Amino acid sequence: MNAEVASVEERKQNLKGMGTARRRVEDARFVQGKGNYVDDIKLPGMLFGDFVRSPYAHARIKSVNKEAALAVPGVKAVLTADDLKPVNLAWMPTLAGDVQMVLADGKVLFQGQEVAFVVADDRYAASDAAELVEVEYEELPVLVDPFKAMDPDAPVLREDLEGKTEGAHGPRRHHNHIFTWEVGDQDGTERALADAEIVAKEKITYQRVHPCPLETAGCVASMDKVNGHLTLWGTFQAPHAVRTVASLISTIPEHKIRVISPDIGGGFGNKVGVYPGYICSVVASIVLGVPVKWIEDRIENLQSTAFARDYHMTGEISATRDGRITGLKCHVLADHGGFDACADPTKFPAGFFNICTGSYDIPVAHVSVDGVYTNKAPGGVAYRCSFRVTEASYFIERMMDVLARKLEMDPAELRIKNFIKKEQFPYTSALGWEYDSGDYHTAMEKALETVKYKALRDEQKANREAFARGETRSLMGVGVGFFTEIVGAGPIKNCDILGLGMFDSCEIRVHPTGSAIARLGTISQGQGHATTFAQILASEIGIPADQITVEEGDTDTAPYGLGTYGSRSTPVAGAATAMAGRKIKAKAQMIAAWLLEVHDDDVEFDVDRFVVKGAPERFKTMAEVAFAAYNNVPPGLEPGLEAVSYYDPPNMTYPFGAYVCVVDIDVDTGVTDIRRFYALDDCGTRINPMIIEGQVHGGLTEALAIAMGQEISYDEMGNVKGASLMDFFLPTAVETPVWETDFTVTPSPHHPIGAKGVGESPNVGGVSAFSNAVNDAFAHLGLTHTQMPHDHWRVWKTAERLGITA
Amino acid sequence: MSKMHVKMNVNGAEVEGLAEPRTLLIHFLREQLSLTGPHIGCETSHCGACTVDLNGKSVKSCTVFVAQSNGAEVTTIEGIANADGTLHALQEAFREHHGLQCGFCTPGMITRAYRLLQENPNPSEEEIRYGISGNLCRCTGYQNIVKAIRAAADELNATREAAQ
Known part of the structure; x- marks a missing residue:
């Protein structure tokens, strides 16, 4: 007989497992200046x-x-x-x-x-x-403009490739051409556009930016x-x-x-x-x-040292007069600089850009991407992004607003009308992805209700009338954005880098006294892996998170993994952690049954122990089992309590979210005040709510930077304009607004713990929400699209072009 | 280049060394004194990762020559903790309120906040935001940093009142 057992709730709290806002174990050294960079x-x-x-x-x-x-x-x-x-x-x-x-x-x-x-x-x-x-x-002669890269008389940049008509991703048709990548049904899409009642067309540039981690x-x-x-x-x-x-x-x-x-000190793809x-x-x-x-x-x-984006996208979207989307077409001119150093899985020279049908049930689509060389720095990295998903999300979310304008329909209503429905998941998109799970309508409704969307539109109407009467010089904009990410690369069958399949790994050793070490193939750059992966394990194997050391980043000790980027740590290494934990648990169960002198099937796991079914007073804690693993295991079983898992995910995960941004623009200065930003994220199962919220705050701040000011630009001589923090916009605490966060939970059906990953969602979803808000402020004056970044000068120029400046 | 004899008080201890006059204070601290808490993020005094307290002012040590800081009193993140070795209220609050992620800006941020709360023991949120606007963070979006500084101010004020 054992002594009195604490309640399930008390024992769960003691574990600090999944769902706990556990303080970060990393922080003790960082706040004392004892990090080791x-x-x-x-x-x-x-x-x-x-x-x-x-x-x-x-x-x-x-x-x-x-x-x-x-x-x-x-x-x-x-x-x-x-x-x-x-x-x-x-x-x-x-x-x-x-x-x-x-x-x-x-x-x-x-x-x-x-x-x-x-x-x-x-x-x-x-x-x-x-x-x-x-x-x-x-x-x-210098080649700066990607649109001139394939002119017949364009200078030859890569003499080493001269005469080579075949590149790493298929035929090259010009000396500055890198690849053409296309996907989808071209004929079907052309037919849909030709037959459509309404077609909206727009040229959308996602400017060259840089991840700029502080280190x-x-x-x-x-x-x-x-x-x-x-x-x-x-x-x-x-x-x-x-x-x-x-x-x-x-x-x-x-x-x-x-x-x-x-x-x-921060990575963000850099x-x-x-x-x-x-x-x-x-x-x-x-x-x-x-x-x-x-x-x-x-x-x-x-x-x-790398850059991100630099995608010049031309889109056409067709719809019925009542707003049902019938087709989507996109051509991208991708400026890769002097060398193609994009960081994408090998088979995807344009990353996962074909997630550009977004959250919508679009019957037919076609995408083509041409990569070209220019006299600019190489890169094309995923800046807090899963391989061009930010570009794709920005493209479709701007196109939705452009279409809404043409249909004279509310942009939120157009989105709701075309959302993939909950019962359609798993959903295969026109461009070939299988979305694992989603509940877009619930998320959007919650977002619109929380921000009192209708009231915002009423206020905007009044603001526009007052502006027309000359009573105010400020215009209000409301930006609605809804995104679906594709993260967690990825299944080895379609994702590898230089031939290395994009699995990930976790190795666990449980020590005799019931503490443990877990080593992973990933590497934290601020995400708090040492905290959250221990929480996954605590819930899986019943050892308190505080007694689990998580170690990453040393190739002599960590199991092989593909690293941390593309929001892949939780979807892939997090899954490996859970799976390795389950191997530990399976062996522990055999040992517990042996100690309790019952059959393996007669014990069950209960938070932090194994109990005899129907006799809860008979149990062995994980700590007791751990010790027995080193001195008293059933005959035929090896001693020790260790496990390793190399996890090849069956699919990617698809986090989503609904964002609303409200801005007030002073038309005489172009100064844009972010009055409110609401972000609802659904990243599936939530491991540590505190860390998720922190990730969302940080990602939104990066999205703010990109949408409102960041740009790596070049003059006609190829000189980089403004590659210092004097010019490259990193928001301070003053420009950064207060973020409102919210969530729904739609677990991934194929992930062992249902988690989807969150790190990049706010960057992916945030940029279009800001941009939509700025464009929306001028929509009643006939504006459909202006290029980012929406800095004061550009916003003022827009106002001037529309003839409303003083 | 010939070297000069440098003396200063760093975190309460008298230190000395030989350095070229052009040596930046941040390099002297990090490389000669092995105080690697303050970091280098931009070398143009924009990011604030190198912030130290120099003669009672927050200073970006990447743009101060060691020759200029000769004889100065310097406090770095390594000297912020309480005399008894426990963490300073700011250090505790940054942990409690998730005021850091990658940790690279943190030493500069806390060192700046340490001075800010001496200049203004009871700052409003807006005053905190302006007060730390010389320190950039790429991870947190500042919201939890502001919260942490506000919480530390409350803690320090309560301790001060209790002592009086």
Whole structure:
């Protein structure tokens, strides 16, 4: 007989499992300045690397003179492409099947491109010497406008590809063409458009932006020449993939490479790719035999280390006169810069852009994407986004408003009328995705009711009348946005990166005294994995979350995984965690039954213990079972209590949400005040409500930045305009409004715990809500669409064009 | 470049070292003193990740030469905790209210808030937002940071009143 048992509720509370707003275990070190980021690493004899970068967007390199740089005290080496060629590292493979120069080989293709790598005793000497490397350039014609990339007389950017008519993703029809990707029923879509009662057409650009995490990219490479082992610490969102790539391109055997992602100061997609700084640091460490650190500065980060979006979309949407959508067509011109370094699953050169039918039951659709080279930085990363889903969501949500305007219908009503219905799930979209679950009508109704949508429209009507009478200079806009995301890449059958299937993993060891460690193939960059994954396990195996250590990011100890981006950690690694936990539980059940001297089937799991069915006073706690696992297991069973799961998800997950934004625009200054922003998210089962809310706040703030101010733009010479925080808009606490969050819960039917992932939803859904609100403010004056970002100047120009400025 | 002898009081301890006069204070703190709490996010004094308290003012240490801070009194995040080793009310409040995610801006943010609450012990939400507008955060959207600072102000004021 055991002593009196605490109630189920008390025992659940003690576990701090799923659904608990558990305080983060990561925070104790961060609030004391004891985080360990890559620039905090200091090794004996460590040198610093710094780049010489191209001032030109397109130029031939006539010569590089290192002499003056090498004469600077403390300088140990200056590497150029010629130094990398003997080890076959002047070029590196990109994630998109292209190749990219590590250091400029004969020419440069974008401003800020890496030309030489200076290594010195400290960062000051390296920087001094970088200034003294003499590079002689011969300027070449610059290609900035992607719409001119495929002109017959456009300059040849990629001489290495000249004459190649076949690229990584099929035929190339021009020397600056990368690929054409298309999906859907072209003939059927054309017919639907031709036969339609109403067709709305719009050109929608999602400007080039940058994820700009507060910590820039960097690494420390340390080659131990005695045992041939390379250790590489860095800001890597996918450490195992980095290890495999490093092995493939360096020919160092994979077991002799250890990649460690320490604490990462935000990623947002910026730290998925492999950058020249990593390769140069490794080569320098091999050559010099000491550790080499490279940390880029902010301007380098914004100028050269990936970008996001730059999608130029032309859409046509057809409908019946009463607002039933009959077809959707989209062509995208994708500006990929000088090299195709997009971070998408291999088979998807335009990512999951074909989620662009959104939340609507659209019978037929067709999408085509042309990727082109220009003299801009390479990238095309998913900025808090699952592979172009932000572009797709922005496109369809703007198109819905454009169509609503043409139909003279309320945009919310048009959406509701065309939503995929609850009973249609699982739903296969016209462009081929199988949506797992959804209840869009309930979410939208809750959102509209909470914000008192009808009252807002009445107020807007009154505002417009007052404006017309000259009683106010402010216009009110209401933006409605509804999004469906596609996250959790992904099933190996269609998602891989460089041939590595996009599964993920978890390995659990339960210690004799009933605590445990779990290691995962993912890596937190602020998402709080150490907190939430322990909560999943606490609920699965009945060990309190506080007694479970979660460890990620060290390839020598963590099981292989594809990393954290595309909101895939919860859908994939979270599932692996639950599945590994269930293996633990299955073995624990056998041990418990043995200890209780009953058959396995006669015990059942009860929060934190196994009890004999029908005799609740007879039980063994998980702690008791854990100890027995190491000294008293049933005959024939191995001792120990460990499990590992490599989880290949059967499908992606489809989080969704309804957002409403209310703005007041001062037409004489263009200043847009975000009066209210309401965000309802449905991410399926909620693991930690506090963390979900925090993710939504952060994602909405990024969406605000993109919609209202962010842009990486270029002048006609290919000079980057404003690649510093002086110009690149990161909202402060003053511009950022108070966010209202809400939720519904529609679990994923195929995920072991029903969770869908939430990190990127607010960015995906937020941008269109802001943009719709700004456009809506001017809708009564005939405006259908203006391009982002909606900064004060552009908004004022819109007002001026409409003839309403003072 | 020749080096100068630098002396300052950092987190209550007298420290000294040799550094080029052009060395930025943030590099001196991080690399010579191994105080890696304050971070470098932009090097143009926009992001505030490097914020320290210099002679009683919040200062972005990425744009201060070590020569300018010779003889100064400096407090970094490592010196914010209470004398008995317990966490400062701000540090507790940031944990309690989920005022951080990746943690990179956190040391600068807390160090700034530490000075803000001395300048204004009872700030309104708007005053907090303006007060931390020199510190950028990419993760939290500020809402929980504002909440945490407000909660810490209440806590500190209650403690102060109880003591009086």
